[in-house]
Each structure stands twice: as C-alpha cells, then as structure tokens.
Amino acid sequence: MSTLTLGKQGRLGLNTLNGKANTRRKTRRSAPRLTGPGRLVMRSVLLLLTASFVAVLGVGLLFGYRYLTTSTYFELQDISVTGNERLNYGDILKCADVALGLNCLEMNVGEVEARLSDNPWIAAVTVRRELPNRLHIAIKEKVPAFWVRQGDGLYFADATGKVIAPMHPGETASLPVLEVADSGEDGGAVLTGFLKSMADHETPFTPEQTAWIRLTSAHELEVYLDGHDEGKGLTVRLSMDRWRLQLERVKIAWRDLMRRGEFKDAAIIAASGDKVWVKRRADG
Secondary structure (H helix, E strand, O other): OOOOOOOHHHHHHHHHHHHHHHHHHHHOOOOOOOOHHHHHHHHHHHHHHHHHHHHHHHHHHHHHHHHHHHOHHHEOOEEEEEOOOOOOHHHHHHHHOOOOOOEOOOOOHHHHHHHHHOOOOEEEEEEEEEOOOEEEEEEEEOOOOEEEEEOOEEEEEOOOOOEEEEOOOOOOOOOOEEEEOOOOOOHHHHHHHHHHHHHOOOOOOOHHHEEEEEEOOOOEEEEEEOOOOOOOOEEEEEEHHHHHHHHHHHHHHHHHHHHHOOHHHEEEEEEEOOEEEEEEOOOO
C-alpha cells in the first residue's frame, strides 16, 4: 500500500486556496440597508418621478386629442343614409345634428343615434363611423296604416292602431280611418292580421276601397267600403275572435250574391257564430 505525503509546497498551496476562499466570503457581504429616513427619501423620490411621468403623459394625451379632433384629416366628407322613404336626406341630417365638415372623432355616435330615435317616424336606427371621414346612417321607418282622429286633429297610426305622428298640412295618403271603441287585448293583433290579409289579396276587397275600419264595443270588426254600388257603400262585419274563419264564409256569400246579380243591393254582409247574413238596402 502506497502512502501519499504532502510536502511543504503542497501544504502551502492548500493554505493559499483557503485564504482566497476566505477573501471571497468576506467580499460577498450584503449591502447596508436603508434606515427609516433613507426609506422615506427614496419613496418620496419614486413618487415624484411617478407623478412627473403621469403629468407628462396626460399633457401629451391632451395635446394629441386636441390635434386629432381639430385635424382636417378627420372631417366628414361623406354621410350616407339608407332606409328612408318618408323622411328626406336633409330631415335626417337635421334631426341627427350632423353635417359635412364635422370632425369624425369628436362626434358621439351614441348621441346621434339617440337624437334620431326621438323622431316619431323612426322605428330603429344604426349609426356607424368609418374612419377617417365617413358616416353611415341606416334607419327603419314606421309605416302608416290608418288615420286616427284625436280631438280636432288627424293622426297617422301603424298597423296595430298605435299613433305615430300628427298629419300636417300638405301631407296626403290613401289610408282608411280607424275607429276603436273597445279593442281589448287582441285588437292590435286583429288589425295587423286583417291588413296583411288585404295586402295578400285574401279579401274580396282592396285597401284602396276601404274607407274606415272600426273595432266595436261588441268585439266586432267592421269594414266600410265606400266604392260599392256607386258610392252607396257596403259594410262587412266579423267577430274579432273568429274573423279568419268568418272571412272565408263572407267570401262564399259574396260570390253567391255576385253570381245571382244581387250584390249591388247588399248593404251589410255579416258573419256571426256559424252563420252569415245579408242586409239588403231599403231601395233594393
């Protein structure tokens, strides 16, 4: 067995290495921590720097916003309007309070939609901004189906009988007059369905022949045709709860009267329950 013996030189080398390691350990001591006053100063400096940065950023954003909202690059050059028939282009721009040259970024789209929605003739509206200089307005107008008398005035009403707006001088339309005594909860639905039947040619008469439509207190739907028999008129009466079925029975009686040449003598054709009856004119 061999024995390893360290000489003086070997021991000297080990001592030297140990000395260097001790030196390294001594140089790795942690930095001194800040005391209470030092921490306060450091925090104050950081807060001051943060506040300065925020202030500079805010001023930059403000100047940037002012530049964008006054730049001619974003001035409206084109405003398109779709879906309008009754309201003309100028009426819509006036109602929306927008015009060419208005800054596209400064304009509030939500406020424009709100102003247009306040117009009684507009049922729905969508406003879309297209940068840098275009605005698109799409509207859906209410469609008048009746005239309704209220007090001394005449008003336009929709297919459910709901008033839209007053009729102004110079406005014309070929619409029947609606009179409602007691429509009940289903009055609007009956009116809408009956108008659709006339528009789809499911009735023996046309909307143009209809002078007025009345919902009576007896829960009946009355239609007066003023063009019948040289203006003498004809009234068609249906029960509101079964008006579709009764309309088919009235059509059968209508054709039968035409076939026998007695149609011009009829003053009223009414359906009630399961029966249809005809009232002749006094001079017929």
